[in-house]
Amino acid sequence: MLFNEAACFSKRVPKETIQTWLAHGGRIYPGGTSAVASYFFAVSREDEWTSILCRKSVVVMHAGWILHCVAHSFRVPVVGYILDGTIKSHAASLSVKHSTYHGTLPMSLPI
Numbered sequence: 358m359l360f361n362e363a364a365c366f367s368k369r370v371p372k373e374t375i376q377t378w379l380a381h382g383g384r385i386y387p388g389g390t391s392a393v394a395s396y397f398f399a400v401s402r403e404d405e406w407t408s409i410l411c412r413k414s415v416v417v418m419h420a421g422w423i424l425h426c427v428a429h430s431f432r433v434p435v436v437g438y439i440l441d442g443t444i445k446s447h448a449a450s451l452s453v454k455h456s457t458y459h460g461t462l463p464m465s466l467p468i
Contacts, residue, residue, distance in 0.1 A: 358382030359426055362395035367406040370398050370420045378423050398423070402440045411441050 360383035366375055378398075379385070386394035398420040399407040407417045422438040 359430070359432065360423075363387070363392055364396035364398055365394045366397075366420070367399035367404050369400045369404055369406075371400075374398075374420045374423055377427055381427055383423075399440055404440075407440050417441070 359381040360378060363384040363386040364378060365386045366378075375385070383396075386392065397410055397415055397417045399417050400420055401407065410417050417440045418435060419438045419440055422433065422435060426432050
């Protein structure tokens with residue numbers, strides 16, 4: 358298993374990327390439980406969800422990190438995949454397509 362934590366996904370993360378996360382042991386954060394989301398994924402800094410979470414000091418990563426980890430069969434360093442607006446990210450150059458909402462956001466985050 359490459360991933361074994363729960364994650365939240367922006368609605369813009371492609372369904373295929375989420376399926377890859379799940380296929381390699383990851384889980385989708387169910388919300389409203391005592392469980393904790395270890396990762397928050399989005400596809401760009403411009404995503405409103407990214408802005409809201411970053412203002413709350415939540416680290417949001419580009420969903421391309423999942424695909425690169427799978428391609429290399431290990432967890433690649435997260436440097437360059439953080440979507441905080443202060444680092445010029447490698448992930449910013451990745452192209453993604455729109456999708457529908459996936460997963461449940463933690464109840465304490467006003468989205």
